[in-house]
Amino acid sequence: MRVRFWGTRGSIPVALDAAGLHAKLVEALLKASERPLRSAAEARQFIERELDFSISHTFGGASPCIEVERPGAAPLILDLGSGVRGLGARDMARADRPRTYNVIMSHMHWDHIMGFPFFAPAYVEGNHIRIFGCHAEIEHALRRQQAAPSFPVPFDRLAARIEFIGLEPGRRYDIDGIAVTGMLQAHSGESYAYRLEHGGKALIYATDSEHKLEDPRESEAFAAFFRNADMVIFDAMYSLAEAVSIREDWGHSSNVVGVELCQLAGAKHLVLFHHEPAYDDAAITRIWRDAVRLEEITRGERPPLRVSAAYDGLEMDV
Amino acid sequence: MPFLAHPRRLFTMSRRPNIMGATEQHARARLFARAQAHPLTTAPDLGMNITDRRTGNAVVLEVTGRVDNDSAEAFRLLLVPFLRHCTADENRIVLDFSGVDYISSVGLRVLMLAAKQAKTQGGTVVVAGLHSVVKEIFEISRFNLVFQCFDSARDALAAAAPPTLAAREGA
Structure with a gap:
């Protein structure tokens, strides 16, 4: 992948x-x-x-959207944040149409759906968009954001064939050859993590999740869900001090908890994600370096955990 | 009479693997219940010890070992009686971490809750003696920005209550 x-x-x-x-x-x-x-x-x-x-780059500022690509398979898209606009623009420039897209939604907060009205392939007849997720209001939320007076083109005017397929958390589904399992996370209005498995590799998408740290069973459950994952994409929006104080119950997590859960799970690669909009590139770089250092000083006898910070345009193989 | 009371060992728990097993959970619950009822009980070792000594209107809690996911709940319970009386006038808490090797996010959360409770009562909780790994963990988690951190318990006492230090030096 x-x-x-x-x-x-x-x-x-x-x-x-x-x-x-x-x-x-x-x-x-x-x-x-x-x-x-x-x-x-x-x-x-x-x-x-x-x-x-x-200095030489920027982490970028589009809201959450990730593409999981496999040769010969339809693109799998994780969330429809503003980043999906660029994905759609790339595909509109390509000749091979019509196309099928599989989309998995973590939840329906604005930053995770706002790109869809600007996803050009949704306006192309013949394209097929299948939207999966455990959240109960996926269709409602996507239709509502295109309703007047918020957007000029109503959802029903989209020319692509759009299907909504509900998933149950804890059940394993086959989505175009990828085994997908969802898990409920602590976040206002509910959000879901997903474990994607293909070809002996496991990818975790776990954004918009607060880890309350008050019940060890919660940490154990997430560690089990992350178990031996090859990559864990993790909500590291706040520092731990913020997450347990002034931003408690805001539904997000930290680089520190990301490292600890991945260590507990035996995961191989932690990718810090869902960066705080108030942070500049230097601040996000510090958070990444801190996570790298935390992993080093707490590693003990475990195998090394690779730590990265995601940026718009980053590509990695799992 | 020496100013510092003899240190008391409050709690010792042993470190056990597979803490999440049902049997372990029950054992741990019994352990905590016993600790609450009898704070001076010595329990099997979980890798963390606390001793207390009173200096005037402050209490220094010397913590040793690891404050991790296994021992954090015990750590929280141990702080309860001290926090109950932690006000502007008495029982200011100095957590002497010079003997702590590691603290996890769960342990840090316990510290945050303790500081919040003390603040609502007009009291203070400060930490002292952070070194090596634990000092870095405080910086990485940004707890160094929200907690008053002193190089030593002596410095913390001097900053919090100068007369207390003077009394100690004269003892």
Whole structure:
């Protein structure tokens, strides 16, 4: 499975603004002034090798959308945040139509559905979009966001064939060759984690989930759901101190709990996701480095846990 | 008479694997019930010890070992009687973590709850003596930004109640 992140920001889309870009340029130019760069190749090499990620890149600001790609299979899309607009634009530029899309929804909060009215393939006759999920109000929420006066094109005017298929948490389903199991998470209005298994590999999508830390059985249940996963995409929106104090009951988690649950589960790769919109690239980089360090100092006899921070455009194989 | 009371061992629990097994759960529940009824009980070792010593209007709780998912509930229960009387005038709590090797998110949450309760009563809970791994965990979790952290229990006492330190030095 190839995992492609189209949107990684939580709550609301954000964009790198002029001041943020300016600050990156200043830092890059200062660093570059230490040596002559004689060609574009040398400049590219300098950017890739010597600049910190928070200077040379941006984590991006589209809201949650992930594509799971397999050769010869329909794309599997996890959530319809603003990132799905880019996915649709890519496919509209391709010649092979009509297309089928399988979509799995974690929940129906705004940031996870707002991209669908801008998902161009939904307007193409002949395309087939199958929307799966454990949440009871998927169809209602998607129809409502396109109703007047919020959007000019009502849901019924979408030309693609759109199907809604409900899933039960705890049951294993076959979705186009991928075994999918859902699990209820603590989040306002309910959200669901999913375990995707294919070809001996397991991918966990567990966003918008608060881990209350008051009942060890809850942690054990998630560790069992994450057990030996090859990749865990995890809600790391807040610091632990925020998550258990001023942002308690806001429905999100932390890098610290992500590391601990993955260690408990024997997972191989933790991917920090659903970044706080107030954080700039430097802040997200710090959260990632902190998670890497936490894993190092608490590893003990366990095999190493790889820790990454997702960014818009990141692609990784599972 | 020395100013510091003799340290009392309040609680010791043994570290056991598979804490989530049903039998383990029941055993643990019995253990906690016993600890609540008889705070000075020594129980099988879970890898964490607490001793207390009073210094004037503050109490220093010396914690040793690991405050992890297995021992955090015991840690919470041990704090209960001290927190009950933690006000602006008495029983300010200094948690001496110089003997703590590790603290998990569950243990940190216990600290946060303790600090919240103390605050509502006008009291304070501070930590002292963080070192190596535990100091880093505080920084990574940002608990260093919401908790008053002192290099040592002595520093914490000096900051919280200077007369108490003076009394201690004169003892």
